[in-house]
Amino acid sequence: MNKTTNSRQLYLRLLGYVRPYWLAIVLSLLATMVLAATDPLFPALLKPMFDNGFKTGEDGWSPLAIALGIVGVFFLRGIFNFFSSYGFSWVSNRVVTDVREAMYAKMVRLPIGYFQANSSNVPLTRIAYDVNGVASAATSVVVIVIRDGLSVLGLLGWLLWLNWQLTLVCLALIPAIAIVMRTFSGRLRKASLNAQQAISSMVQVLQETAHSNRVIKVFGGEAQETTRFSGTNNQVRNQNMRQAVAAAAIGPIVHLLASFAVAIVVYVAIVQSGEGQVTVGGFVSFITALLMLLAPLRRLADVNAPLQRGLAAAESVFKLLDEREETDLGRLQLSEVRGELRFEKVSFRYPGAERSALDGVSLTLPAGQTLALVGQSGGGKSTLAALVPRFYAPDSGRILLDGHDLQDLTLASLRGHIAYVSQDILLFNDSVAANIAYGDARTRTMEEIEAAAKAANALEFIRALPQGFDTVIGENGNRLSGGQRQRLAIARAILKNAPILILDEATSALDNESERLVQEALERLMTGRTTLVIAHRLSTIESADCIAVLAGGRLVESGNHQELLASNGAYAQLHRLQFAEAT
Incomplete structure (x- = not known):
């Protein structure tokens, strides 16, 4: 031309x-x-x-x-x-x-x-x-x-x-x-x-x-x-x-x-x-x-x-x-979700990367249970979690939700059943209430918003703000402390009330008091939900139903805390290393 x-x-x-x-x-x-x-x-x-x-x-x-x-x-x-x-x-x-x-x-x-x-x-x-x-x-x-x-x-x-x-x-x-x-x-x-x-x-x-x-x-x-x-x-x-x-x-x-x-x-x-x-x-x-x-x-x-x-x-x-939008070829919409997740030989490589971020990972997470992903940086933990809401699609293998391939679901249907809390809290320059009742939850009543804030241990500090729930929190919540921002994100997830929950380093970089409040809020949030947790501090995931250790994109071992310690493998080594650093 x-x-x-x-x-x-x-x-x-x-x-x-x-x-x-x-x-x-x-x-x-x-x-x-x-x-x-x-x-x-x-x-x-x-x-x-x-x-x-x-x-x-x-x-x-x-x-x-x-x-x-x-x-x-x-x-x-x-x-x-x-x-x-x-x-x-x-x-x-x-x-x-x-x-x-x-x-x-x-x-x-x-x-x-x-x-x-x-x-x-x-x-x-x-x-x-x-x-x-x-x-x-x-x-x-x-x-x-x-x-x-x-x-x-x-x-x-x-x-x-x-x-x-x-x-x-x-x-x-x-x-x-x-x-x-x-x-x-x-x-x-x-x-x-x-x-x-x-x-x-x-x-x-x-x-x-x-x-x-x-x-x-x-x-x-x-x-x-x-x-x-x-x-x-x-x-x-x-x-x-x-x-x-x-x-x-x-x-x-x-x-x-x-x-x-x-x-x-x-x-x-x-x-x-x-x-x-x-x-x-x-x-x-x-x-x-x-x-x-x-x-x-x-x-x-x-x-x-x-x-x-x-x-x-x-x-x-x-x-x-003219940029290509997210691929959404799914036609299936799920009104009710139990929350069972199954990863079947999932592999994925980022464009231009020298090696795969995930290589043949197979895991099963029963509905209502907690799966913790641990391992050194670059092991593939965040990548595996990012595949669940279909931020990316696997190069091979598949991920099933209640027996349905995620690729068969519409993006709106899939993401409507997922809540997400990360280490890097993303908030908007809007009121506290608007940040909690964000997206599909924006029509919730003030009573529901306050209940979510209370469950997230956030009600006390919100009421102490100049305009309470109407207080504008600044760009990415820069007028709040790290623990306060974290609890707002948890309140947002509680209000959504999704059956699947993804927690990505949700308690890192917090002081002891903030971590205690955040951990209490997370425990309430995780109750009865299928939860995928990414954690570096192993003390926060000892009670998980299953712990999966990833290294170099591969699944090294999996089991509960006691089983993995007894096997004296990669998890036990990580645990001893963190314990030595703590003392």
């Missing part, structure tokens, strides 16, 4: 977002057409005035009529210019809103692998910044092309009627202008794409600075981060200047070409005037119309810059919109 075809397809796809607002577009276009039609009126008023030698009365125009005619023309232009600008601005903002919503809806449905392969700033930059260029290309460019295109046609029509020979001289410029436009289009598109990538890099630095501010301060990284930001900031400046050079060069070149035409027109008109072929009024009207023609021609020449920036933005936007 060549660049011209690609640009055409991009633009047609952009216009698809404009189509729902066709009525507003039509009305705005009508206003634009009327506005453009008034352009030849002013030079047309000048011709009879100069041809009659400023005569008044019966042989000439009334001075009042001429004055009112000029005011009327500009009043009419002002009215229709307002309606044209307002209409297209309304459509432009609607398009921005629609595209952003479509992009966000796509982002929340992307697979986990996308966010591992791409920095988080990539979708953020595209949604926050790139979409503005798309709107400009979809609406503003259309306004300029139609309004100024009609103005050019109207003025050219008047020029042809006045003097077709001189007008042909002006038309000879068109091929030269087309060559200039084609030359700079590619440079503008490339510079625009590079500028978007530079902005994405700058946003990434800003995100890392905001999230890692404590590390920066403690390790004295202020100067290092300032230098890093300066580098990305200058990359943005350099790419913007490349755009500016390409865009700024078009106008002067077009004006230079136009100056040749004006010079030739003046020369020929003076010669024709000496031969009686051109009247004074005709010459003044021609020159006025020709000079008025320069402004819309300049805007038409300059429209290439926002068009190329918009097409570059469109490539970025549609790249996100």
Whole structure:
């Protein structure tokens, strides 16, 4: 596909977002057409005035009529210019809103692998910044092309009627202008794409600075981060200047070409005037119309810059919109789940990894029991847990829930029966109540929310907050302590009341008091549920019904705490090591 075809397809796809607002577009276009039609009126008023030698009365125009005619023309232009600008601005903002919503809806449905392969700033930059260029290309460019295109046609029509020979001289410029436009289009598109990538890099630095501010301060990284930001900031400046050079060069070149035409027109008109072929009024009207023609021609020449920036933005936007969503080929929906999980020779390898994260793992977790996954880092514990809610799909083998292959279930049905609590608590910059009653549970009553908070040992500290359950907790709950955030996450899981529970290091990095409160809440949460626990501290999972030791993606051994200690295998070695460290 060549660049011209690609640009055409991009633009047609952009216009698809404009189509729902066709009525507003039509009305705005009508206003634009009327506005453009008034352009030849002013030079047309000048011709009879100069041809009659400023005569008044019966042989000439009334001075009042001429004055009112000029005011009327500009009043009419002002009215229709307002309606044209307002209409297209309304459509432009609607398009921005629609595209952003479509992009966000796509982002929340992307697979986990996308966010591992791409920095988080990539979708953020595209949604926050790139979409503005798309709107400009979809609406503003259309306004300029139609309004100024009609103005050019109207003025050219008047020029042809006045003097077709001189007008042909002006038309000879068109091929030269087309060559200039084609030359700079590619440079503008490339510079625009590079500028978007530079902005994405700058946003990434800003995100890392905001999230890692404590590390920066403690390790004295202020100067290092300032230098890093300066580098990305200058990359943005350099790419913007490349755009500016390409865009700024078009106008002067077009004006230079136009100056040749004006010079030739003046020369020929003076010669024709000496031969009686051109009247004074005709010459003044021609020159006025020709000079008025320069402004819309300049805007038409300059429209290439926002068009190329918009097409570059469109490539970025549609790249996100065309990303493949999570695969959901399942058709089975389970209304009731007992919670039995069975792993049958499950293997999985991350894209680009040298070895498998899981290699032929087989385990059975009866309904209502607890399975603890232990082992050194990189053993495959988190990967195995991530396969249960189908964040990934096994490369081989299968996972069964109550005898049903997980791949046969719809994602909504499967995940509707799973609650998840991790070490890295993810909360939202919203109220305490909204964070507990999140997602499908957002319709729960205040009494149910308070009951969940009480069961999570969170009610006391919540009531001590300034606005209680209505207190906004900040980005990722940064106004709360680690133990408080953990208990909110547990309350959220309790309120969901799902039969399957996944706990990923849910009590790590807490002080003794917080750990005690969290552990009590977890015990209440785990009661009667099928629970998959990932733990490094073996003291927290000694009561598990089954403990599975993973190493290098393989199942080394499994059994309860006493059985594994008695076998004196890998688990016993881990237990002795942690006990020695504790003493």
